[in-house]
Amino acid sequence: MITPKINIALAGSANVGKSVVFNHLTGLHQHIGNWPGKTVEKAEGTLHYKGYTIDVLDLPGIRSLSTYSLEELITREYLISNQSDFIINVIDSTKLETNLIFTLQLLELEKPFVLALNMADLLKKNGITLDSKKLAAILGVPVTLVSAIYGKGLAESLDQGISSLHKKTKPRILKYGKEVEERIEQLEQVLQNIPLIYPTRFAAIKLLEKDEEIEKHLKTAHPEILEKAKILNLELEKIHGHSSSVVIADERCLLAAHVAKQVMTITKPQKISFNERLDHLTGHKILGYPVMLAVLSVMFITVFKGGAYASSLLEQLLPIMQTTFYGIFGNTLTTTLIFSSISSIFALISLAIPYIAPFYFLLFILEDLGYLARVAYLMDNLMHKVGIHGKACLPLILGFGCNVPACLSCRIMETQRERFLTGLLTVFVPCSAVTVVVAGLTGRFLGLKFAFGLYLLVFLIIFIIGKIAARIVPGEPTELIMEMPSYKLPNIKTIALHTWFKLKEFIYIAGPVVIISGIIIEGANSVGLLTPISNFLSPITSAWLGLPPATGILLILGILRKELILVMLASILGTENFAAVLTNAQILVLSLVSMLYIPCSATIAALYKEFGWKKALLITVLKISLAIIVGGLVFRAFNFLQ
């Protein structure tokens, strides 16, 4: 039997619990990808409900239907395309007034939707009473009270949406002030017979808001309408003394406040909340920083200590697998290549499970808790020194775990420029594999002092690159404008799902590249190509960087996985006591070059996915050149000082 199909979309701002609603509805039946041709995440899922197959789309979290960001444009185009049968507008009921601003814009789109007042369980605690029936009557749409973390009210929201499908009721039109309405009407009249993808009233309002998309639509065919709009805009500006786009936004705010006032009463004065008290510390202008350092250190130490233990357990499996494999299939070129892909997959898993999964999990806990927003707030000043804003902290922190998810998370930045700048800096952050190399070489043989020195040097390089890139890359820097979420208890189910999907994404992107490059390198090794290549590189590796010629092989293998540099060094040199065969300068330079040179193959794949091949290539070349220049200089400086 074919079940009737319904498409629904979840729309709303960030921090309203939209993803909790999404996860509750779809569970494991979801697919996270990108919007075609865009680096904006698209989450879709399916559920079966009362005989319907419902496809749910989680739209990007936005505050307005302007076209300020890619997310807003995508959402608007999707909503207008009629692909969804109805929309569920999820809002934070404890912040009704500001959330209604978005809802009012949805009304203007004239699409059927259900208003889900989420976090209804927190209303009582905040001393707020809400009359949802009255709100439904005012807006002309079904309104439901929802507590997504407990799964309450979601079924009702679906029921209301489904039953509205048959009623074909349109949301009510709420009127603005007189002088604005007069001008909307005038524009509606001239727009009436013009084919537009938007409702006439919506288009008229957007023209008063100087919306670039609508202007673009009308520019060639109907320049007279734009002229008309210009005159009306000037009139509004004369009356109010500021831009007509601000006038409309202001009218919307007033309307939202007016609606909120009618349905909401605050019964008890808000006393200083736990949230406020916590923020006195975590947002404190001085104490906030040590707290942040402590929180992040605990996270890193947990991940690295736990990860090292777990991966050491996993590593014991590999030799056993190797002997069994060659025992069964014999040792030929084909089996060597096959086993190289097995060990690539194994290496990927022993990175993914012990390090990346816990890292994501803890990071998502911090995010869900609301703490990452505090980190962005505290770090904004510093980030501005390298041309990006506070939110870029998240990718940079992630980079210490693994550069692949870090590159992918650059999507949280608003503009293409910010995304690229953040991505560029992110790949310079020493990941966990690089940390293993530095600890095993410099840390072990030269002492922690030198290892820290190397880190400081890399941070300095990141700083300088950021400074230069911010000047070179065209475009205006974006300022930090972000809602500060209240602290709340993290929802473990959502976090676990989130971690799982991110892990899957990591495997999908890194897996094929790591396997293929593994086969190529292993193949080159088997036919004896690595030594000639290494000799070819020796003017750089030995003459300029002062390393033993065999390190050329290491650096090629390191493209696959950075920790191979350390592992293979032992097998090439035939000893684990590197100090006996390498000079101090060589140990230091090899560590530094490992930190700086080429991003690993999986990271290059992630860069390609996010920024295209040109930028991926540019970053790769930049990293290699920097490694060669800085490595050579450090080698000479170190020898000179000794």
Added chain:
Amino acid sequence: MTKKNAISLCDLEKDQNALIVAIIAGHKSAKRLADLGLTPNTPIKILRKTIFCGPMEVQVRGMNLVLGKGVAAKVLVKKS
């Protein structure tokens, strides 16, 4: 309201209340702030600031917002 006696949001101290007078920014930034509810005549309160007049956390229409230094400088206010 005139812009004459207005000061920048950056000049306010923690816990001070003010009224937004104008936003002196390009079309896009002004619109983005207006969409968030930062429009003329709206009350605004400084919740906290970081050192070096970095980003600040403000409360507008019951919502807590973080504004970077550059944005905050563009918001003109009048103390209330």
